[in-house]
Amino acid sequence: MWGCVTATGVGARRPWEVEDGLWERIEPLLPIVERRYRYPGRKRLDQRKVLCGILFVLYTGIRWEFLPQELGFGSGMTCWRRLRDWNEAGVWKRLHELLLAELRAGDVLDLSRASADGSHLRALKGGDATGRSPVDRGKTGSKHHVIVDAHGIPLAATVTGGNRNDVTQLLPLIEAVPPIRGKRGRPRRRPDVLYADRGYDHDIYRRRVRELGIRPVIARRGTDHGSGLGKNRWVVEAAFALLHWFRRLRIRWEVRADIHQAFLTLGCAIICWRRLKASF
Template sequence: MARALLPEDLWSLIEAHLPSHHRSPKGGRPRIDDRAAMTGILFVLKTGIPWENLPRELGCGSGMTCWRRLHEWMRAGVWQRVHEAILRRLREHDQIMWDRACVDAASVPAPAGGEHTGRNPTDRGKLGSKHHLLVDERGLPLVAQISGAQVHDSRFLIPLVESIPAVKGLAGRARKRPGKLHADRAYASRAHRAWLRSRGIAARSARYGKESRERLGRWRWVVERTLGWLHRFRRLRIRYERRADIHQAFLSLACSLICWRYVERFC
């Protein structure tokens, strides 16, 4: 089961970005192997079980050990580097479609509350969080961020575009800006359209009374599909973490796994 969760080639890529660890001269209990801890993290992400219910057969120690390792690697920037490394491999094979990008958001319940949660106006005021996502033309996740469910989608358009990593891999300069950005009417303000134009990005959002959302929907469906893929990871379907950095770590890791599927298919 452990090998199926974390295949050898994926582990080799992740291991290259893990911080080095030096054993304490004071001795003590041996440190759980990094690969075993990573297997436990993936199991929790995919199944959504509580940390304390991690099966012993995985050999990853206690759930708290895996939680600490997830937090330690988040602080070290591991998940961002892993995501960028996978994007770089896709770029080497010219598998990132920069002509168009799409942006959207989806809310998830957060019954435990915590950082970056808020009253969801579309769910009878229950506590929730929102996943903001920007993808390329085929739905490859480039950037994902979280906020409270009460935050309007449009407030994250600029942060998402500015957070697109500069991806190397082909001759010439690294690429980080799409040619066009598709969005629904929530992002259709004049200020956002002007901001995108100033950065050489053509805005393709449905303006009230001018464009039909059905016409633009033929490009936007890919981001909705990728949000559906993200929420197949049960730990993301309902937010259990009170700490925003832990939930962001899970979200970034899920984006890396989706990108890895593209690597297995096209590279």
Template sequence: MARELVDDELWEIVRPLLPPPPPHKSPAGRKRLDERRVFTGIIFVLQTGLPWELLPREMRCGSGMTCWRRARDWQKAGVWDKLHRALLAKLRHADRIDFSRVIADSSSVRAVHGGKKTGPNPTDRRKAGSKHHLVVDGNGTPLNVILTAANRHDSTQLMPLLDGVPPIGGRRGRPLQRPLRVQADRGYDCERYRRILQQRRICPQIGKRGAGHGSHLGVTRWVVERTIAWLHQFRRLRVRYERREDMHEGFLRLGCAIICWKTLSKAWRDPFPFPFC
């Protein structure tokens, strides 16, 4: 028997976050497709990278257009952002958030159909592409993700990444908002941002351009590269197929939420969780 893509525990977290369905125009109209089935279809497209119209009928998730419309509406309603914040709070409750440091990095992907937030990729012969900017905690848990054109410099997104990290609750007292340190490679080297971080009482540990090797940041900064690899295991994120930037941003946020869920489920089942693949 095939494994369920959406288990009962995850669905109990997702279901209260969904907006109420619109009223039927006619009592004799077609019954609205079950939300859990549609959510399963969206997860299937995210993981496999299949076009919406090739969604297998055997999954009983409705047509690909139904799943696309529901994904669009849920992205507009902020469902994926709410799901990500809820899972971050549960991870903190399970003592799986390391806010002693956060690490930023980015990765470029090809945008085969163009669209907004695309640009010439300097690492891919100036073909149209987009860039995924990511910030994670000390354990590699994704905290925030931003989509930009591939020709945007990494340093321009450092402060938006940090400012976009939601307050993480899950325990009594103040939610987590300010990390102790920020780590990044030389692409984020900027004295202006160093001063801003110091004014916020955050220690910047950012590599300097032109300096020799030996900063030793790679010993601890590898977790963000591992999380980027986890994100790109979702085949819909390896290449940007969506012309609409909001749909690709929705997939990015949903991918971060699924990574948080897998980390949380392993923390529940194993006191010494190991990295998943």
């Protein structure tokens, strides 16, 4: 039904198939698990195939137990465990940082300005980092908080309960931006200017953002629309559209917030990889 070919095989490549260039960046980040000499047990499934299974779930939103065995990804539980273990080892975070550094080295990343925003999603199974959503009739939900550069490249993304106010997550979101290397000198962590909508209109947070060396440009409540901020802020809405194109990020199925965060960070990394490929 789904079809499957290798990255070097014949035929159209499916989006969940790991390209050679991406695999060359991921493989060195994966933790090495030594096989026991005595009682080695069953041989571990190939890492690249398991990653294809994880991406298959990310792209299609399919439940782990329904992961098609005929595609060679291994069981859904095997893929879930690797996603968890690799997340705990910091693989997805380091992959995102690596790709951001390559984008900066290629002058694709633009930190002259950034935009931040939040987006609600339903959390059907509840769990950590969920809350009653004010935009979904009080149903249990979560929020994605994202900060992007001037071109809409995600710099950081976090998950909170659906009842959390956007402005309370502004500073944690800025702090979540990793040190971005790629050029000589000290790594960059801060944009020059930060754009945000009226949901972030609090003078105390403007002051705190300035203390970080960032100039805040935040719309004020009660003012007419048409301030002109939209011509810079649209990129964060475009980033949400790209993230929510991954079906697993449209609705939160994970009870554990760290597993959903793993998918979110991996989605950010995939977007960065696409931008990097386009710049070749």
